[in-house]
Every structure is written in structure tokens, then in C-alpha cells.
Amino acid sequence: xxxxxxxxxxxxxxxxxxxxxxxxxxxxxxxxxxxxxSTCYQICEFAPxxxxxGNIDYCFECDEYPCEKYDGVDLHDxxxxxxxxxxxxxxxxxxxxxxxxxxxxxxxGILDKLLNEYDSGCGDVFFCLAVNLMEVDDLKKVVNEADExxxxxxxxxxxxxxxxxxxxxxxxRNIQLKxxx
Numbered sequence: 001x002x003x004x005x006x007x008x009x010x011x012x013x014x015x016x017x018x019x020x021x022x023x024x025x026x027x028x029x030x031x032x033x034x035x036x037x038s039t040c041y042q043i044c045e046f047a048p049x050x051x052x053x054g055n056i057d058y059c060f061e062c063d064e065y066p067c068e069k070y071d072g073v074d075l076h077d078x079x080x081x082x083x084x085x086x087x088x089x090x091x092x093x094x095x096x097x098x099x100x101x102x103x104x105x106x107x108x109g110i111l112d113k114l115l116n117e118y119d120s121g122c123g124d125v126f127f128c129l130a131v132n133l134m135e136v137d138d139l140k141k142v143v144n145e146a147d148e149x150x151x152x153x154x155x156x157x158x159x160x161x162x163x164x165x166x167x168x169x170x171x172x173r174n175i176q177l178k179x180x181x
Contacts, residue, residue, distance in 0.1 A: 006047050008157045009057050010097075012104060016046040016059055016073070017089035022132045023080035024124045027115070031079075045069055060093040077179040079125075081132050107131050110139045118146065118158040126177065130166045133175050142169050 012021035025031035046069060051055050059065045066086065074082045092100035114127040130137060142165045151160040170177050 006051055007055055010101070011098075012108075013058070013088075013092065013101065014043075014046075015050050015057065016069075016083040017092075018080055018082065019084075019088060019104060019107075019132050020080070021104055022111060022128050024128045025079045027111075027124065027128070046165055053120065058089065058097065060089050064111070065089075074128060075180070077181060079179075081129055081179060083180075084133060097151075103136060106140070110143060113143060114162070118150075118155075118159050118162045122155045123163065125179070126163060129177050129179060130170065133177065134166070134173070136144055138169050138173065142166055 008015065012019070014020050020026045023031065043133065046059060049062075049067075052060075053062050055065075056062055059067075059070075066089075070086060074085050076082060086158070088100075108131075111127060111131040114131070115124060119127060142162065146162040147159070148164055150161050153161065167177055
């Protein structure tokens with residue numbers, strides 16, 4: 001199959017269930033992702049499968065989902081976490097893709113705030129990971145607390161403060177904010 005036949009309508013949530021809009025490479029503009037004609041097609045086993053199954057937008061639309069391609073998919077990370085890949089795919093299937101996209105847009109807004117107001121230059125991967133793995137309500141609470149508590153802090157102090165808040169909140173939810181390679 002030719003990569004020219006591979007088409008994606010949603011560039012923010014991948015075919016296989018990764019949240020591209022919350023990925024540091026996507027945010028930096030360095031990821032061609034699951035786009036028509038991208039190099040992703042050459043290394044991704046999901047893209048050719050999409051074509052074979054009628055250019056489906058999400059694997060959960062396939063009668064064979066979850067197939068053997070998902071065996072162990074969430075055991076390792078790339079530049080974006082794969083920890084919730086299956087969970088996010090199931091959530092999108094259950095609540096509907098439009099509702100899922102709305103939640104992801106809200107998360108992206110929180111991520112943008114973290115990157116614009118709390119990143120001292122080296123927190124993008126951490127913030128992307130936190131926003132990807134944590135629930136919106138927890139993220140909002142952390143951001144609200146940080147906004148109130150960091151008004152007179154330097155950017156480095158603000159960054160450290162909110163990272164500690166995110167780590168503490170994640171620990172309370174048994175979420176580990178580290179990529180696994």
C-alpha cells in the first residue's frame with residue numbers, strides 16, 4: 001500500500017490512541033505524525049492497517065480491535081507516554097470522539113498555560129506527561145493552587161512549585177510522572 005493513500009482527519013488523537021496534541025514533539029513542530037505522506041507511515045504498523053480496513057480514523061472502529069498490534073503497546077514510551085493508550089482509546093470509543101476531543105482541547109489549554117506561565121525552559125516533557133496522564137479536575141486544582149501561591153515567585157521558583165504539586169497529586173492517584181524507555 002502506498003503512503004499516499006493514508007489519510008488522517010484527526011491530527012490531535014492518533015489512529016492507535018496516542019494524544020498527539022499533548023506530545024512535546026508535536027508542540028515543538030518536530031513531528032510529522034500520522035499525516036498523509038509522512039514518514040510515520042514507513043515505521044508505523046497501524047497506518048497500513050488503517051488503509052487495509054478502509055482508512056478508518058481510529059483503531060477502535062475496526063471489528064478486529066484490539067488486535068495483536070496492541071500486545072504490549074503500553075509497556076514502553078516514546079516521546080509521548082503510551083501508559084494510557086488503550087485506556088484513552090476505550091474512553092474515546094465509549095464517550096464518543098467529539099466528547100473525547102473536547103476533553104483533549106481542555107487538557108491542551110491547561111498544557112499551554114503550564115508551558116507559557118510555569119516552564120522555565122526544561123519542563124515541557126514533564127508537563128506534557130502530567131497533562132496526558134492526569135484527570136482534568138486534578139489538573140485544574142493544581143493550576144489554581146499554583147496561581148494563588150506563586151504570584152511573587154520567579155519563573156524558576158514557580159516551575160519548581162508546580163512540578164512538586166503535580167508530582168504530589170499524581171502520587172496520590174498512583175500515577176508515576178516518568179517516561180519509560
